[in-house]
Amino acid sequence: MKQLIKDANFLKILSANLLSHIGSGTTMIGVPWHLVNREGGETLYGWAAIASTLILFLVSPYAGVLVDRHSRRALHMSYDFTGMLVTAGFALWGIWAGGFADWQLLLIYIAGTLYYAFHFPTIFALNQELYASHQYRTLNSLMEVQGQVSAMLAGALGSLLIETWGLMKVLLLDAATYSAAFALIGWVRLPKNGGKGRETVPAAATFAKRTFWQDLKEGWDFLRRNRTLFVFFAASFMPFITVMVTNYLFPVYIAKTLHQDASIYALTEVIYAVGAVLAGLTMGPLSRRIGLYRAVLTTTAAFTAAMFTVALVPAVSVFLLMKVLLGWGNAGTRINRNTFMMETVPNRLIGRVNGFFQTFGIALRVAFISLFTFTVSRTGASFSLLIMGLALAASVAAIWSCRRLGQPHPKNRVFTPAVLRKH
Numbered sequence: 001m002k003q004l005i006k007d008a009n010f011l012k013i014l015s016a017n018l019l020s021h022i023g024s025g026t027t028m029i030g031v032p033w034h035l036v037n038r039e040g041g042e043t044l045y046g047w048a049a050i051a052s053t054l055i056l057f058l059v060s061p062y063a064g065v066l067v068d069r070h071s072r073r074a075l076h077m078s079y080d081f082t083g084m085l086v087t088a089g090f091a092l093w094g095i096w097a098g099g100f101a102d103w104q105l106l107l108i109y110i111a112g113t114l115y116y117a118f119h120f121p122t123i124f125a126l127n128q129e130l131y132a133s134h135q136y137r138t139l140n141s142l143m144e145v146q147g148q149v150s151a152m153l154a155g156a157l158g159s160l161l162i163e164t165w166g167l168m169k170v171l172l173l174d175a176a177t178y179s180a181a182f183a184l185i186g187w188v189r190l191p192k193n194g195g196k197g198r199e200t201v202p203a204a205a206t207f208a209k210r211t212f213w214q215d216l217k218e219g220w221d222f223l224r225r226n227r228t229l230f231v232f233f234a235a236s237f238m239p240f241i242t243v244m245v246t247n248y249l250f251p252v253y254i255a256k257t258l259h260q261d262a263s264i265y266a267l268t269e270v271i272y273a274v275g276a277v278l279a280g281l282t283m284g285p286l287s288r289r290i291g292l293y294r295a296v297l298t299t300t301a302a303f304t305a306a307m308f309t310v311a312l313v314p315a316v317s318v319f320l321l322m323k324v325l326l327g328w329g330n331a332g333t334r335i336n337r338n339t340f341m342m343e344t345v346p347n348r349l350i351g352r353v354n355g356f357f358q359t360f361g362i363a364l365r366v367a368f369i370s371l372f373t374f375t376v377s378r379t380g381a382s383f384s385l386l387i388m389g390l391a392l393a394a395s396v397a398a399i400w401s402c403r404r405l406g407q408p409h410p411k412n413r414v415f416t417p418a419v420l421r422k423h
Contacts, residue, residue: 004138009130009188014142016184017123018150020080023177024112025154027087030162030170031109038102048106052113057362059117064355065215066118068348072126076185079118084178086111091171100167108171121358125350128342130190136339137284144335145280148273155269219352222345229344232402233353236296236337237361238395239303239330242388244361245368249388253381257314264316268323275327282328283335292343293406295336297399303329304392311385 004010035045066075090108094100100108131139161170223230250268254260279299287295306325309318345353368391372384 004131004135004142010139010142012184012188013123013127014146016076016080016181017143018146019177019184020083020119020181021147021150022154022157023087023174024083024115025151026158026161026170027108027174028112029154029158030167031105031112033158033162034100034167035102035105035109044102044106048109051106052110053362053366055110055113056117057359057366059114060121060355060358060362061216061352062212062355063118063121064219064351064353064358065212067121067125067351067355068215068219071190072122072129073185073188073190076119076122076126077182079115079122080178080182080185083111083115084175084182087171087178088175091168091175094168094171121351121354124338124354125347126188128347128350130188133343136342137287137335140335140338140342141280141284144283144331145277148276148280148331152270152273216352219349219356222349222353223356226344228402228405231398232293232296232405233337233341233357234360235395235398235402236300236333237357238392239300239333241361241364241368242303242307242392243326243330244365245372245388246385248369249372249376249381249384252376253310253314253385254319257381258316258319260316268320271320271323272327275324275329276331277327278324279328279331279335283332286332287336287339291406292336292340293403296333296340297396297403297406299329299332299336300392300399301396303333304389304396307385307392308389311382311389314382 032045032048035041035048038044087108090100090104093104127139127143128136158170161173165173251265254265254268258264283295283299286298290298302325306322306329310322310326341350341354368388376384
């Protein structure tokens with residue numbers, strides 16, 4: 001850890017991430033707040049959420065191809081620069097016009113969603129490119145802690161600044177954080193050999209001769225040849241998918257099942273973040289002790305047990321306790337899965353492979369939320385959470401079926417595509 005903390009590139013990336021996440025997070029809190037406080041705003045926000053999810057579904061594969069075709073640093077800088085122009089432009093328009101029309105708020109929200117769609121796969125691939133495999137555990141743990149800290153700061157600042165500053169000044173702050181991230185990423189030094197984790201990639205001229213679908217197929221072919229890896233990654237995405245679904249279910253569960261107010265909901269979010277930070281601090285030692293595969297199995301099983309407990313034992317004290325375990329289980333699974341993916345997927349394919357699973361996760365999330373939208377009023381939130389628990393149990397069984405990935409012990413194993421094809 002000391003080596004990473006002293007690394008200038010890592011400090012620049014971490015600082016850029018922290019600033020841009022705080023800025024964009026504050027905006028993504030402010031825009032929905034302004035929407036839902038307008039007449040018919042709940043419906044507008046619903047359409048914005050549907051549109052942004054559809055855009056994520058369509059854009060994720062394309063984002064993966066871009067990440068594998070181009071310089072990750074240049075891509076990240078282009079996203080930051082575009083984000084700066086968009087948010088600053090809307091902020092100045094709002095100041096000049098004295099406010100925002102509904103369609104402008106919708107565009108700001110969708111622009112923020114697009115930034116996330118391109119930012120996360122790009123920074124993931126850049127980190128894999130810059131650092132050696134023995135650093136991945138610590139790297140992903142620190143990035144998880146940073147993500148949780150920036151989310152908490154964005155929430156605190158959002159609740160304070162939206163009321164005192166107004167949305168226009170919040171957008172200007174967002175534009176300033178994008179500018180800072182642009183500069184910091186621009187100062188990241190790329191090794192002349194392309195990076196520790198990056199193999200020799202086809203020249204730009206070679207990419208120019210290939211279509212989007214040919215590039216996408218190359219990523220799919222890798223997963224098709226390594227079916228055990230495909231099942232493992234797909235199953236290990238289930239805790240994250242569940243968290244996205246429970247963003248809809250938990251407010252209903254708290255209000256209708258536990259009969260509590262918004263203060264309990266706010267408290268559960270803080271407790272969840274504490275659990276996630278604990279995951280960032282404990283996953284490195286845990287995965288070194290039992291191996292990455294077993295660590296993923298452990299955190300996914302813990303998350304599943306917590307979900308069943310929440311569904312079957314509707315009590316406030318139990319729910320608060322389980323939120324710590326849910327935060328630890330989801331964040332821990334993500335840290336270990338990301339590390340496993342960095343160690344097993346070639347860097348020239350990482351964008352497309354990661355993009356496929358992001359698209360897969362969005363499709364499942366939409367399916368579950370659509371189902372529960374029609375059923376939760378009749379069956380109650382507890383029954384819906386029980387269904388999610390059963391889906392999680394199936395994912396644990398799927399991960400268990402991939403136990404050959406844990407033999408021999410992952411920390412002593414060299415992962416290469418040739419080795420993976422044997423599975």
